Amino acid sequence: MVLKNLLVGQSGGPSAAINASLAGVLAEGIASEKIGKVYGAVNGISGVLADHIQEMDMMENEELLHLLKITPAMALGSCRHKLAEIDSDPESYQKIEAVFDKYNIGYFFYIGGNDSMDTVDKLNRYFCRIKKDVKVIGVPKTIDNDLVMTDHTPGFGSAAKYLAVTVDEIIRDTSIYAVKSVTIMEIMGRDSGWLTLAAALPKLLGGSKPDIVALPEVSFDENAFLEQINTLFQTTNNIVAVVSEGIRDQHGNYIGEDTKSGSTDIFGHQYLSGVGKNLEQLIHAIIGCKVRSIEVNLMQRCAAHLASQTDLDEAEQIGRAAVKRALDGASGEMMIFRRVSDHPYQIEIDSYPIGQIANKAAMVPDTMLDLDNSSCREKAADYLLPLIQGDVPQIKDENGMPKFFIL
Amino acid sequence: MVLKNLLVGQSGGPSAAINASLAGVLAEGIASEKIGKVYGAVNGISGVLADHIQEMDMMENEELLHLLKITPAMALGSCRHKLAEIDSDPESYQKIEAVFDKYNIGYFFYIGGNDSMDTVDKLNRYFCRIKKDVKVIGVPKTIDNDLVMTDHTPGFGSAAKYLAVTVDEIIRDTSIYAVKSVTIMEIMGRDSGWLTLAAALPKLLGGSKPDIVALPEVSFDENAFLEQINTLFQTTNNIVAVVSEGIRDQHGNYIGEDTKSGSTDIFGHQYLSGVGKNLEQLIHAIIGCKVRSIEVNLMQRCAAHLASQTDLDEAEQIGRAAVKRALDGASGEMMIFRRVSDHPYQIEIDSYPIGQIANKAAMVPDTMLDLDNSSCREKAADYLLPLIQGDVPQIKDENGMPKFFIL
Numbered sequence: 001m002v003l004k005n006l007l008v009g010q011s012g013g014p015s016a017a018i019n020a021s022l023a024g025v026l027a028e029g030i031a032s033e034k035i036g037k038v039y040g041a042v043n044g045i046s047g048v049l050a051d052h053i054q055e056m057d058m059m060e061n062e063e064l065l066h067l068l069k070i071t072p073a074m075a076l077g078s079c080r081h082k083l084a085e086i087d088s089d090p091e092s093y094q095k096i097e098a099v100f101d102k103y104n105i106g107y108f109f110y111i112g113g114n115d116s117m118d119t120v121d122k123l124n125r126y127f128c129r130i131k132k133d134v135k136v137i138g139v140p141k142t143i144d145n146d147l148v149m150t151d152h153t154p155g156f157g158s159a160a161k162y163l164a165v166t167v168d169e170i171i172r173d174t175s176i177y178a179v180k181s182v183t184i185m186e187i188m189g190r191d192s193g194w195l196t197l198a199a200a201l202p203k204l205l206g207g208s209k210p211d212i213v214a215l216p217e218v219s220f221d222e223n224a225f226l227e228q229i230n231t232l233f234q235t236t237n238n239i240v241a242v243v244s245e246g247i248r249d250q251h252g253n254y255i256g257e258d259t260k261s262g263s264t265d266i267f268g269h270q271y272l273s274g275v276g277k278n279l280e281q282l283i284h285a286i287i288g289c290k291v292r293s294i295e296v297n298l299m300q301r302c303a304a305h306l307a308s309q310t311d312l313d314e315a316e317q318i319g320r321a322a323v324k325r326a327l328d329g330a331s332g333e334m335m336i337f338r339r340v341s342d343h344p345y346q347i348e349i350d351s352y353p354i355g356q357i358a359n360k361a362a363m364v365p366d367t368m369l370d371l372d373n374s375s376c377r378e379k380a381a382d383y384l385l386p387l388i389q390g391d392v393p394q395i396k397d398e399n400g401m402p403k404f405f406i407l
Numbered sequence: 408m409v410l411k412n413l414l415v416g417q418s419g420g421p422s423a424a425i426n427a428s429l430a431g432v433l434a435e436g437i438a439s440e441k442i443g444k445v446y447g448a449v450n451g452i453s454g455v456l457a458d459h460i461q462e463m464d465m466m467e468n469e470e471l472l473h474l475l476k477i478t479p480a481m482a483l484g485s486c487r488h489k490l491a492e493i494d495s496d497p498e499s500y501q502k503i504e505a506v507f508d509k510y511n512i513g514y515f516f517y518i519g520g521n522d523s524m525d526t527v528d529k530l531n532r533y534f535c536r537i538k539k540d541v542k543v544i545g546v547p548k549t550i551d552n553d554l555v556m557t558d559h560t561p562g563f564g565s566a567a568k569y570l571a572v573t574v575d576e577i578i579r580d581t582s583i584y585a586v587k588s589v590t591i592m593e594i595m596g597r598d599s600g601w602l603t604l605a606a607a608l609p610k611l612l613g614g615s616k617p618d619i620v621a622l623p624e625v626s627f628d629e630n631a632f633l634e635q636i637n638t639l640f641q642t643t644n645n646i647v648a649v650v651s652e653g654i655r656d657q658h659g660n661y662i663g664e665d666t667k668s669g670s671t672d673i674f675g676h677q678y679l680s681g682v683g684k685n686l687e688q689l690i691h692a693i694i695g696c697k698v699r700s701i702e703v704n705l706m707q708r709c710a711a712h713l714a715s716q717t718d719l720d721e722a723e724q725i726g727r728a729a730v731k732r733a734l735d736g737a738s739g740e741m742m743i744f745r746r747v748s749d750h751p752y753q754i755e756i757d758s759y760p761i762g763q764i765a766n767k768a769a770m771v772p773d774t775m776l777d778l779d780n781s782s783c784r785e786k787a788a789d790y791l792l793p794l795i796q797g798d799v800p801q802i803k804d805e806n807g808m809p810k811f812f813i814l
Contacts, residue, residue, distance in 0.1 A: 014580045043585050073579040080584070165712055165809060172480040172811060173421045173709035177487070178450050183705075205806055297701045298590075302580035305572055306712055381806075389807045399612055399788075400796045402572060404579060 004106020024319020309390025411513020431726020716797025
C-alpha cells in the first residue's frame with residue numbers, strides 16, 4: 001500500500017517561532033512510518049494553487065532542523081491569499097485538489113493566524129463535501145495572540161519578550177535628561193492589546209514605567225491622555241507611554257492619521273499606521289514638551305536574537321502534536337494550548353474544531369485591564385512571564401553573525 | 408597631604424557602552440592610592456553647575472561595578488549643555504571652579520561625544536589660564552563613531568552589532584511574500600555614515616542585501632534611487648534599503664520632510680527626522696509598489712541585550728586608561744584607540760590633544776564608500792567585524808528580565 005504524503009505551508013505575518021512549528025511538523029512527519037514523503041508549499045496556499053511544492057526530505061538532518069527552529073520569519077515563504085467560499089469559486093478548490101492528488105497528499109498542515117485558520121476551515125469543509133480523505137489541521141501562529149480557544153499562540157512569547165526587554169531599555173534611555181519629555185512606543189496588535197500588555201511588563205512587575213498603557217480593549221480619550229501626562233509631570237520628568245496601533249475613540253474610530261484615508265487590506269481590515277506620530281503631534285501642539293514617537297515596527301516580530309526558548313519549544317511541540325492528531329484521524333481542527341497552572345507553569349496540547357476559531361479575536365480579559373489595580377497587574381504578569389522564559393543560543397557563522405536556515 | 412579627588416560626568420546621547428567607561432574610571436579611581444574620593448556629576452556639566460555631585464564610593468563593590476558596566480544609557484544622567492566661550496561667560500566657569508574647590512577635585516573626566524569634547528577643551532583652557540592644577544581628560548563615547556583621531560569610539564561597536572543583526576532579521580522578514588516591496592531602514596548618524604555602513608554588514612559579508620546603502624558621505628539623487636529600485640526589481644522582489652538620517656542632495660540639503668522646518672538644536676545642528684518616511688512617500692507616489700519605512704530610532708543606541716563584548720571591554724579599558732593618563736600629568740586630551748592590526752585584531756590606547764578633536768567629524772573614508780567594489784566591501788568588513796564580536800551575558804532578575812544598575 002502506498003503511504004499518503006504530508007504537505008505543510010505557512011501563511012500570514014512572520015514571527016520568531018513559526019519555523020519552529022514547521023520544524024516540528026517536518027520532524028514528526030519524517031519520523032512517522034504512516035507517512036510517505038514530506039512536502040512544503042512555497043508561499044502557502046498561493047504556492048499550492050501554483051503547484052509550487054518542494055520536497056523537504058533534507059530535514060532528516062538534525063542540525064538543519066535545529067537551525068530551522070531558531071530562524072525567524074518563514075522558511076517556506078508566506079502569502080495573504082484568502083480563499084473565496086467554496087460555491088463562489090469552485091475552480092480554486094478543484095485546482096488545490098488536483099495538486100493534492102498529484103503529490104498524493106493525505107495530511108495538510110497550515111501554520112498561521114486568524115486568516116489562515118479561515119483557509120483551514122474552508123479546505124476541510126471542501127474535502128469533507130467531496131468525501132476525500134485529506135486531514136487538514138491548523139497550527140496556530142500569531143504574535144498578536146488573538147486566536148480564541150488557546151491559552152496563547154506560538155510566536156507571541158518571543159514578541160512579548162522582545163517588547164518587554166526593549167521597553168525596559170528605552171525606559172533607561174529616556175531617563176537621562178533633566179528635561180520633561182514624553183516617549184510614545186507604538187506596538188502592533190490590531191484588535192487586541194496582548195503585545196502592548198507585554199510591553200508593559202516592567203510596570204506589571206512593580207516598576208512605575210511605562211507610565212501610560214493604552215490597549216484597544218479600552219476606548220481612548222485624547223483629553224484624558226493629555227491630562228494624565230500633565231499629572232505625571234508633577235512627579236516624573238520622563239514619561240513613557242506604550243500604545244497599541246489599534247486604539248480607538250469612544251465612537252470606535254482608530255486614533256491615527258493614516259487611517260483617515262479609509263484604506264483597507266484584502267481581508268477588509270483597516271490599514272493602520274501613525275498612532276504614535278498622531279499622539280506625538282497632539283502632545284507637541286497642546287503640551288509643547290519634548291516628545292518622540294517610536295514605531296517598534298517589524299523588529300517585534302522577527303527578533304530571533306531575543307526569542308523565548310519556551311516559545312520556540314512549544315511551537316515545535318504543537319507542530320509535532322498536529323501531525324499525531326492528524327494520524328489519529330482528526331481534521332478541521334486547530335491545535336491549542338490549555339494552561340494547567342501558572343506556578344509551576346504547565347500546559348497541555350489539545351485541538352479544537354476550527355469552525356469555532358476562525359475569524360474570531362481573543363481580547364485581553366477585563367481581569368487584566370485595569371493596571372492601576374495590583375491584582376490585575378499580578379494576573380497579567382502571571383499570564384505573561386512563563387511565556388518569555390529562556391534565552392535561545394544563536395548559531396554564529398565565522399564572522400560572529402547569526403546563522404539562519406535558508407531554503 | 409590631602410589627596411585630590413576625582414569627578415566624572417557623562418554627556419550627550421546614551422549608548423550601551425558609556426556606563427562601561429564610567430565603571431572603568433570609577434574602578435581605577437577607587438584603586439589608585441593617589442586619588443582621594445570619587446564623585447559623579449549628575450547630568451554632566453549641568454550637574455556641576457548646579458552642585459549636583461554624588462559620592463560613588465559604593466562602586467568598590469565588584470558586582471555592582473559589573474552591573475554598571477552592562478547597563479545601557481547613563482547611570483549618572485546626561486545633559487546637552489554647551490559652555491560659552493570663557494570670555495563671554497566667565498561666571499559659569501567661576502561657578503564650576505567653586506564646585507571643584509568645594510569637593511577638592513583634581514581630576515575631571517568627561518565621557519561623551521563631539522559636543523562633550525568641546526566642554527573638555529574649554530574647561531582645560533580655563534584651568535590652564537587660571538593656573539589651577541586640575542587635570543581634564545575626555546573619554547570618547549558616541550554610537551556615531553564620528554570622533555577624529557581615534558580608530559573608533561566606545562558605543563559604536565554595540566550599536567553596529569544591533570544594526571547588523573537587526574537588518575539581517577529584517578531581510579528575512581521582508582523576504583516572505585511573492586510581492587514586490589521596498590523596506591527602508593532609517594539609521595542614525597548625522598554627518599557620517601558609520602552606523603549605516605554597519606547596517607550594511609550582511610552585504611559587506613557577501614550577501615546581496617541590503618540592496619541599497621545610502622551614506623551621507625555620498626550626495627543622494629532621488630531619481631537615481633528610483634531607477635536603482637526599478638532595476639533591482641528585475642532580479643528581486645524584496646528590496647531592503649539602509650539609509651542614513653543625514654543623507655543630502657547635491658546642493659547639500661537634507662532629504663527628509665521635517666528638516667524643511669529649519670529647526671535646529673542648541674548646538675546649531677539641523678533637527679533630523681523623516682528621511683525614511685520621505686522616501687517611502689516618494690516610492691509610493693512614483694513606483695506605487697508596497698513600501699514601508701522603519702526608523703530604527705532609540706533602540707540602536709540602548710540595546711544592551713545585543714551589546715558587543717569587545718565594545719564594553721574596550722569602553723572600560725579606555726576609562727581606566729584615562730585615569731592613569733591624568734595621574735601621569737596629562738590634561739586637555741582625549742583618550743583614543745589606535746588600531747595595530749585587523750588580523751588578529753589589536754588596538755593600543757593612547758591620548759591626543761583635545762583642541763585638534765573637538766568640533767570635527769570623522770567620515771567614512773573613500774576606501775570604504777563604493778560598496779559595488781569588492782575591495783571596499785572587504786575593507787569595511789575588516790574594520791567593522793572586530794568591533795561587534797562577543798555576546799554580553801545579561802544578569803537576570805527572578806522574573807527572567809535583565810537587571811540594570813540604578814543609581
